[in-house]
Amino acid sequence: MxxxxxxxxxxxxxxxxxxxxxxxxxxxxxxxxxxxxxxxxxxxxxxxxxxxxxxxxxxxxxxxxxxxxxxxxxxxxxxxxxxxxxxxxxxxxxxxxxxxxxxxxxxxxxxxxxxxxxxxxxxxxxxxxxxxxxxxxxNGKFTLPKQVDLLNLPLNKVAEVSSIGDQSAEMLELLGHKGIALGTKVEVKKKFAFDNSLELKFKNQLIVTVSEHVAKNVFVKYDE
Amino acid sequence: MxxxxxxxxxxxxxxxxxxxxxxxxxxxxxxxxxxxxxxxxxxxxxxxxxxxxxxxxxxxxxxxxxxxxxxxxxxxxxxxxxxxxxxxxxxxxxxxxxxxxxxxxxxxxxxxxxxxxxxxxxxxxxxxxxxxxxxxxxNGKFTLPKQVDLLNLPLNKVAEVSSIGDQSAEMLELLGHKGIALGTKVEVKKKFAFDNSLELKFKNQLIVTVSEHVAKNVFVKYDE
DNA sequence: ATTTAATTTTAGATTTGTCTAAAATAAAAT
DNA sequence: ATTTTATTTTAGACAAATCTAAAATTAAAT
Structure with a gap:
C-alpha cells in the first residue's frame, strides 16, 4: 500500500x-x-x-x-x-x-x-x-558538480560542457566547428602560459586548441 | 505544454x-x-x-x-x-x-x-x-478477450490463465505443482472424451494433464 | 393501505487554498 | 526626520469537496 x-x-x-x-x-x-x-x-x-x-x-x-x-x-x-x-x-x-x-x-x-x-x-x-x-x-544528497570555466578546469579532469557565456553567433560558429556543444565531454591536456590557450581532448581522442577568450566563455562541470 | x-x-x-x-x-x-x-x-x-x-x-x-x-x-x-x-x-x-x-x-x-x-x-x-x-x-475502444474455462478453450489455441474459480488451498497447491498460475500461457492439445481430462502444453513445451474438475475452475482468455 | 424501514437529498458546517481590499509595517526618498 | 512608496499581512469572502444531522422520498412489510 x-x-x-x-x-x-x-x-x-x-x-x-x-x-x-x-x-x-x-x-x-x-x-x-x-x-x-x-x-x-x-x-x-x-x-x-x-x-x-x-x-x-x-x-x-x-x-x-x-x-x-x-x-x-x-x-x-x-x-x-x-x-x-x-x-x-x-x-x-x-x-x-x-x-x-x-x-x-x-x-x-x-x-x-x-x-x-x-x-x-x-x-x-x-x-x-x-x-x-x-x-x-x-537520502536527498546530491553530488553538486563543480562549475568552472575551462581556464580553471584542472588538467586531465574529464568534465562536461554545461553552459556558454558569450552566445554570439560568431562564438557558436567557432564552438560548432571545434566540436564543442552542451553535454560534450572534455579534458584539458595542456595549458600554455604564454597566451593561456588550451589544448582540449575529447572522448573520441581528438585534440583541439582554444584561445583564452573562448576558454573563459565555456563553462563545464565535473565531480569532486 | x-x-x-x-x-x-x-x-x-x-x-x-x-x-x-x-x-x-x-x-x-x-x-x-x-x-x-x-x-x-x-x-x-x-x-x-x-x-x-x-x-x-x-x-x-x-x-x-x-x-x-x-x-x-x-x-x-x-x-x-x-x-x-x-x-x-x-x-x-x-x-x-x-x-x-x-x-x-x-x-x-x-x-x-x-x-x-x-x-x-x-x-x-x-x-x-x-x-x-x-x-x-x-479512442476508448478495447478488444474484449474471450473468457472461458479450460474445458471450453478450443484445441491448439494459445490462451492466458486469467482467473481461478475454486481458490481453496488444495486447488492452489495442485495448480502450483502443475505450473499453472495467473498469466501462464497454455494451449489444450488433447481432450479425452472418457473423463473430460485435458492435456495442456506450456510455452516451455512441457505437457501436463488436468482433470475435468480442475479444468472447470481455470479460466483463460484469448483473442478472437 | 398504512406504517415502518431504507435510501436519498437538503441544509448548514468545515477544510484547503485561493482571492480582493484594506490595514500594518518596512524601505526609500526627499 | 518626515513623507512617500513598496511590501507584507489581516480581514473577510469564495469555490471545491467533504461532513453530520435532519428532512424528503421511495421501498418493504405488515
Whole structure:
C-alpha cells in the first residue's frame, strides 16, 4: 500500500519554489514566491503560516523566512522526483528536453517512495537530468558538480560542457566547428602560459586548441 | 505544454467508480458509489449534481443515474491510464501485480495525453493489464478477450490463465505443482472424451494433464 | 393501505487554498 | 526626520469537496 501523501501538492510546490529561490537569490521575499507560483502575495502569506505550523519553515512575520531542515528535505525529494521523471521522459519516451517540464510538474507529486526508487534504479541512477541539473539521491544528497570555466578546469579532469557565456553567433560558429556543444565531454591536456590557450581532448581522442577568450566563455562541470 | 486537467481527480474517480459499478451491477445506487469511494451518500449526491451540470451524467433525483456518452468516454480514458501504468510498473519496474493498484490510482490522474500515448507505444501497445483486464486504446475502444474455462478453450489455441474459480488451498497447491498460475500461457492439445481430462502444453513445451474438475475452475482468455 | 424501514437529498458546517481590499509595517526618498 | 512608496499581512469572502444531522422520498412489510 502506498502511504497517503504527507503533504499536499500545493505545499510541495511552495517548498520547491522557496528552495529554488533560496539557491539563486539567497534571500527570498513574499513577492518572489508569489511571482514564482503565479499567485498573490496574500495567498503566499497564508501558506507561509501553514508551513510554519507544520515546521517546514522558519518564519517571523515581516522579518523573513527560510526552509527548516525538514522543509529542505521535503523539497529535495520533490526535486528528485521531478528530475528523475524528466530523465525518464527524455530517455525512455523520447520526449524533447524542452517539453518535459510541465509533465514532470505533475508527476513529481506522485507519493510512492518505492516507485521513485525503482524508477531511479531502472534509469541506472542518473546523476543529472536532461537540463544538466543534479538529481538528489534517495537520502536527498546530491553530488553538486563543480562549475568552472575551462581556464580553471584542472588538467586531465574529464568534465562536461554545461553552459556558454558569450552566445554570439560568431562564438557558436567557432564552438560548432571545434566540436564543442552542451553535454560534450572534455579534458584539458595542456595549458600554455604564454597566451593561456588550451589544448582540449575529447572522448573520441581528438585534440583541439582554444584561445583564452573562448576558454573563459565555456563553462563545464565535473565531480569532486 | 500539457493541457490543464479537464476534470478534477475527484470527478475522475467518481466517473471511474460509476463506470465499474455499471459494468457489474447494471444499475448503480448512491449507496453503491459511497461504498466504492469510501465516502458518504450525502457527498455522492453533491457530486452527482456537479457531474450532471458538466453533462457527464444523466441524473434525476431519487430516480437514478448513469454515465452520459461523454462521461463514459472520460471514464475509459482514466481506465486506460490506470491499466497502462500498472503494466509499466510490473513490466518495467518489476513490481508485483498485487502491489501496483494504489500507485496507479495516483498516476491515472496525470493529464498529458501525449504522455500516455508515448507510454503505450513504449510498452508495445499491450492489450491487457497485469490483472488481465483489457486496456482501452487511445479512442476508448478495447478488444474484449474471450473468457472461458479450460474445458471450453478450443484445441491448439494459445490462451492466458486469467482467473481461478475454486481458490481453496488444495486447488492452489495442485495448480502450483502443475505450473499453472495467473498469466501462464497454455494451449489444450488433447481432450479425452472418457473423463473430460485435458492435456495442456506450456510455452516451455512441457505437457501436463488436468482433470475435468480442475479444468472447470481455470479460466483463460484469448483473442478472437 | 398504512406504517415502518431504507435510501436519498437538503441544509448548514468545515477544510484547503485561493482571492480582493484594506490595514500594518518596512524601505526609500526627499 | 518626515513623507512617500513598496511590501507584507489581516480581514473577510469564495469555490471545491467533504461532513453530520435532519428532512424528503421511495421501498418493504405488515
Amino acid at each position: 502506498t502511504a497517503a501523501p504527507k503533504y499536499s501538492s500545493s505545499t510541495e510546490n511552495y517548498l520547491k519554489a522557496i528552495f529554488h529561490l533560496q539557491k539563486s537569490d539567497g534571500i527570498v521575499t513574499t513577492n518572489d514566491v508569489a511571482n514564482e507560483l503565479q499567485t498573490r502575495p496574500a495567498s503566499v502569506t497564508d501558506m507561509l503560516k501553514k508551513l510554519k505550523a507544520q515546521k517546514l519553515l522558519l518564519y517571523e512575520k515581516y522579518k523573513g523566512f527560510k526552509l527548516s531542515n525538514e522543509g529542505r528535505k521535503v523539497a529535495l525529494q520533490i526535486i528528485r522526483k521531478h528530475r528523475l521523471w524528466e530523465f525518464f521522459l527524455v530517455e525512455k519516451l523520447n520526449f524533447g528536453w524542452d517539453e518535459v517540464h510541465e509533465i514532470a510538474e505533475e508527476l513529481e507529486h506522485i507519493s510512492s517512495k518505492k516507485l521513485i526508487d525503482r524508477l531511479d534504479e531502472y534509469l541506472g541512477f542518473p546523476k543529472s537530468d536532461p537540463h544538466g541539473d543534479p538529481i538528489p539521491d534517495s | 500539457t493541457a490543464a486537467p479537464k476534470y478534477s481527480s475527484s470527478t475522475e474517480n467518481y466517473l471511474k467508480a460509476i463506470f465499474h459499478l455499471q459494468k457489474s451491477d447494471g444499475i448503480v445506487t448512491t449507496n453503491d458509489v459511497a461504498n466504492e469511494l469510501q465516502t458518504r451518500p450525502a457527498s455522492v449526491t453533491d457530486m452527482l449534481k456537479k457531474l450532471k451540470a458538466q453533462k457527464l451524467l444523466l441524473y434525476e433525483k431519487y430516480k437514478g443515474f448513469k454515465l452520459s456518452n461523454e462521461g463514459r468516454k472520460v471514464a475509459l480514458q482514466i481506465i486506460r491510464k490506470h491499466r497502462l501504468w500498472e503494466f509499466f510498473l510490473v513490466e518495467k519496474l518489476n513490481f508485483g501485480w498485487d502491489e501496483v493498484h494504489e500507485i496507479a490510482e495516483e498516476l491515472e490522474h496525470i493529464s498529458s495525453k501525449k504522455l500516455i500515448d508515448r507510454l503505450d507505444e513504449y510498452l508495445g501497445f499491450p492489450k491487457s493489464d497485469p490483472h488481465g483486464d483489457p486496456i482501452p486504446d487511445s
